[in-house]
Amino acid sequence: MQTISPGSGDGRSPVVTRFAPSPTGQVHIGNIRVAIYNWLFARHHGGRFLLRIEDTDRARSTDEAVRALLEAMEWLGLDYDGEPVFQSRRREAHLEAADRLLAAGAAYRTRKGEGAGEVIVFRMPPENMEFEDLVRGRLKKAADDLQDFVIVRSDGTPVFHLANVVDDIDMGVTHVIRGDDHIENTFRHLALYRALGAEPPFFAHLPMIVNDQGKPYSKRDGAAYVGEFRRQGYLPEAVFNYLVLLGWSPGDDREILSRDELIRLFDLDRVRPSASRMDLQKLMWMNGEYIRALPEEDYQRRFRQALEEAGLLSGAEDEQYVQRVGELLRARLRYFGQVKEMAVYFFREDYAWDMRAVEKRFRVENARDRLRECGELMAQVDPFVAADIEREVRAAAERRGLKAAVYIHLLRVAVSGTDRGPGLFEMLELLGRDRVLARIQRALRELPFSDLQKGTAGQQP
């Protein structure tokens, strides 16, 4: 029989939890939240958090899925104690337990159906069952609603219920924290614990996370996977924080909580029993908060990385320039995946024209002439720094009896392609005179001014 040594601890920790996923694809947020709660509970109580990979469904389990699982856990900082236990390698222990049940008369061999092989079936005691769930309170089941069930298949392989319980016993798990789709199984598992002469653990069943329609997640609901958030440039600490708050709250008004605070505050008694929806809007907000709270150095490193991933860096960029762009964009970012779109015009000359912005900002009298004047102005300002550019633009507007905003908007759209972004004058200074002049020429060349004379363009709010 294989022995399990799940941790390097002294084995006397009061609390032992485990995360026991079956690696069948990408890691779903509902699943990872189960891992997070197990992790937090163990850390809060100074116990151990173990990982068991339930890879017994060999048809669906893949190495790639295991890798994705490990990566997701590492990304979120869910460190586990000891080595992962692979359930598929625990076969002997499972079958040995089945033999013991057989010998004790708690299980029996039988054939189910014509031509079927012999299976081992667990004899469900004819008693009403109940247990105290740490999230839901007392749960009961009438004996009539519980039937005997297969624990070893005709091909000799153990079934989930058996494997799960035997492994939890051998790993010394004290608190089984899992999805509420296992509530019904718990009565069977409890009977198995008793028949195997083991003290049952405490159980806590967590509600599921549903999509923004309030429906269970299906494969079609993108962005429900941990890897997806990582790819889009979310910060792991923000995703962690958000997910913890989905079903649990500290009891006061705090929302942004550090990992240490969460460990200190988390407990199962404040976990809500009802399902909760994934709210991408709130996640984005929270991620933005985390981005703004990042130490400057960390932020710049991540920003640069996002630029690289977006393919916006050629390698020849001035480091100061890149950092300055990062500074200008920081307050606007909600996740780093937005860098690609928000920073494009700082690194490419062929940025696209946002025609909605063009129509809105170029709908002024003599837009073409006004923009040409901007070009002349830009050619003259010296030195080409924000304060001087601003002074000259405002002065020029005043001479013409125009609002400075007219020039400002024309310039902004011309040099960036869009009407949203950092302060214009800082932007111009950063881009530098040569590029600004070239971009104005490009706008003069490519944009359809004639169609946008005042009054001829349709009213567009």
Added chain:
RNA sequence: GCCCCCAUCGUCUAGAGGUCCAGGACGCCGGGCUCUCAUCCCGGAAACAGGGGUUCGAGUCCCCUUGGGGGCGCCA
């Protein structure tokens, strides 16, 4: 079909019988700042699913209805 679970603003939640004409956050709307967007600041609209009980008093306890979900495998 049978069994079980869940139910406060659009969303996440606070609320452990009176202090709740229900608080916070995201989002939304309005305002301030400003060249735009964002950040930031101020203000606003927005909920106890419905019906019965229990109680002097119910968002809070009980029952029913409705709605949602889960389970009834030689899947996990």
